[in-house]
Amino acid sequence: MAGKSSLGLFIGVAVLVFSHGPVHSQTHSPDLARAAESAIRELLGASDALVLAAAARPGRPKGEAERPGAPERGERTVGPSRPVELPDTVRDVIRYHESVERRHLAVSTFQRGAEKVREKAAEEKGDWAVVLDVDDTVLDTKAYWIENKLVFELNKWNAWVREARAPPVPGAVDFIHTVRTLPRGKVVYITDRLDIVRDATIENLRKHGLFEDGDLVLTKKDASDTKNIRRACVQSGTGRCASAGPRRIIALFGDSLRDFIELHESDLNAHRRLELEKDPNWNESWFLIPNPLYGHWQKDFRY
Numbered sequence: 001m002a003g004k005s006s007l008g009l010f011i012g013v014a015v016l017v018f019s020h021g022p023v024h025s026q027t028h029s030p031d032l033a034r035a036a037e038s039a040i041r042e043l044l045g046a047s048d049a050l051v052l053a054a055a056a057r058p059g060r061p062k063g064e065a066e067r068p069g070a071p072e073r074g075e076r077t078v079g080p081s082r083p084v085e086l087p088d089t090v091r092d093v094i095r096y097h098e099s100v101e102r103r104h105l106a107v108s109t110f111q112r113g114a115e116k117v118r119e120k121a122a123e124e125k126g127d128w129a130v131v132l133d134v135d136d137t138v139l140d141t142k143a144y145w146i147e148n149k150l151v152f153e154l155n156k157w158n159a160w161v162r163e164a165r166a167p168p169v170p171g172a173v174d175f176i177h178t179v180r181t182l183p184r185g186k187v188v189y190i191t192d193r194l195d196i197v198r199d200a201t202i203e204n205l206r207k208h209g210l211f212e213d214g215d216l217v218l219t220k221k222d223a224s225d226t227k228n229i230r231r232a233c234v235q236s237g238t239g240r241c242a243s244a245g246p247r248r249i250i251a252l253f254g255d256s257l258r259d260f261i262e263l264h265e266s267d268l269n270a271h272r273r274l275e276l277e278k279d280p281n282w283n284e285s286w287f288l289i290p291n292p293l294y295g296h297w298q299k300d301f302r303y
């Protein structure tokens, strides 16, 4: 996790990003910008925070246009006498998360997935399902991480989830609409959000057309309730999956390897890593949404 100063810089970048208009409008919230500014004040002290906040405001100060080398709007400087370097990689990670490039990757992954699901559904004789993770696969949780200074705390997380205000990940809504046009299919969400926030999760998904009655939302009951167990439930059509009946899973969408397979300690070695990189399921039945903000990749396969 980033240290205090780098975290402050990260939040500073958040102010810059949101003040100048992030790529998708759902996250352009004055409240979010205020929260980020407040975090800067706390982390860096009021005077530095004010400098950063001033830099984040749109518009060029009077007379600055005439000054050679004056920064363009949005350029990462904070005033004529105190250029601020924002070298921390966190800054670039958050920018990347909002970038055209990352959005394109998400949209094209869902488009490629839709093509494959269409093909497979046409070949499938029986009932089938598409399984999707929720956080940072179909709902964008970036706001939580900014508002909570990159710290995960379960109580804060659940409170944030209950607000049901996460915007959709680019490409997800169109993909789900496509799946719904295909016969014998079922949309299934398998998420490690807890059962106690299942209703709020459904509310959030429904807001964006990602949930309809009849979809399955399999939240986590307890620590032993792995995603693998819930995938097996979908395939067997038993227990909490009984209403959907047995179904073949024809595609999985996620932002983590664990959204596709269960990983064990014995998997975390160089040989297994190479195997996984070359797994033929990629882009055939496993569809990965890039998540540069957080994930198991931060601790898996470290040498």
Ligand SMILES: [Mg+2]
Residues within 6 Å of the ligand: 133, 134, 135, 136, 137, 254, 255, 256
């Ligand atoms: Mg996820």
